[in-house]
Amino acid sequence: MEERKQLFLCNSVYQVMVALWLKHRYYRSIESDIIISNHMNGGREISERVEAAGLFRKTFYGETLEESRYRVKRTRAENIRVNLNQMVLLKQYVALKNEYTDIYLANFDGFSQLLFTALSRGNVNLRLHVFEDGISTYCDFKKYYEYFRGYYYDPQVDKRNPIKRLLHQRIYKVRPIYNNITDFYVFNPQLMKWNPGIPIYEMDKIDRMDEEFRLLVRQVFAVDQSVDHYDRKYIFFEESFFADGDTINDVELVEQLAAQVGKENIMIKIHPRNPVNRFAELGYKTNTDTSIPWEVILMNLGDVSNKVFLTVASSAILNPIMIFGTRIKAYSLFPCLKIIPKRLQGEAWAFLKELFLRYPDMITLCDDISTIK
DSSP: OOOOEEEEEEOSHHHHHHHHHHHHHHOTTSEEEEEEETTSTTHHHHHHHHHHHTSSSEEEEEOOHHHHTTOOOOOHHHHHHHHHOHHHHHHHHOOOOSOOSEEEESOOSHHHHHHHHHHHTTOTTOEEEEEOOSTHHHHTHHHHHHHGGGSSOOTTTSTTOHHHHHIIIIISOOOOSTTOEEEEEESOGGGOOSOOSSOEEEOOOOOTTOHHHHHHHHHHTTGGGOOOOOOSSEEEEOOSTTTTTOOOOHHHHHHHHHHHHOGGGEEEEOOTTOSSOTTGGGTOEEOOOOSSOHHHHHHTTOOOTTOEEEESSOGGGTHHHHHHOOOOOEEEOGGGOSSOOGGGSSHHHHHHHHHHHTOTTTEEEOSOGGGOO
């Protein structure tokens, strides 16, 4: 029987939480390592706490953001050297051995392709698994996946160029992500809007009553060190539109909400990328710790039946339902917008709206803030 050795790659706090759940729930008897990158706030500290928790054999911290975003410039000669031995380049980021049977990742980007190609050298049976990265996995990931169809050479364009094909397949031994994924793991496979052509498996919902797992994530994300207390009835989830330079009248909507329910009853969960805490300046209670995933906060809130979650169009109000199977009361204020950001003018909002409408007993598309209770 094959002895499995797993490697997880995590680029966000959400991915860390899901990787912890997969390992805790399904793979406790399998030898596993994990890479935690600098894509997230506090990544180095999180990696240290994951290592201290002892769930994984080894924990690696990798500063991979520039490679992931294709920002590293190399000369033609350097590219040839890299392609001839991608393991040398990989070890500049993470000191891995070529010993794994399975890789688990949640993003398709420059570093994930490097990781897969380097570890596939001499190991053509290496299996690649994809786990959920939030709702984008269900819809947006198709374009990132298909990008790798012709990442090293396009078989349609280059089919009459046997030398180029031979170079990539036999000399560089490139193994692109496209068409080499074994399976997907998501919490709600029925919501997939695209077909990757491989098995899609349903993960068990995270059990909020699993005390061992709850204590694990409390340790990893230093929940006990946080000064934040989500003790207000109304919790509003800010989004990154302001950080991205998009105009949106979300502050105006929160002010209308405050006039309705009282500012003292509202807490704002600010978006970590927004450079200015616009709501604290107006006297609202906001969180200060941005390295703890909302899902981990939710696990430790206990009974949320007395809470009301609000957002313009954040999937944060969906996560209690989709990840934990928890009943909630929530509102999307999208219909109240006077200024709609570009990112919400198309498929992104259409998919979110479809999801919101799946749960009419828990989520209301609000067109009049005065109706919120």
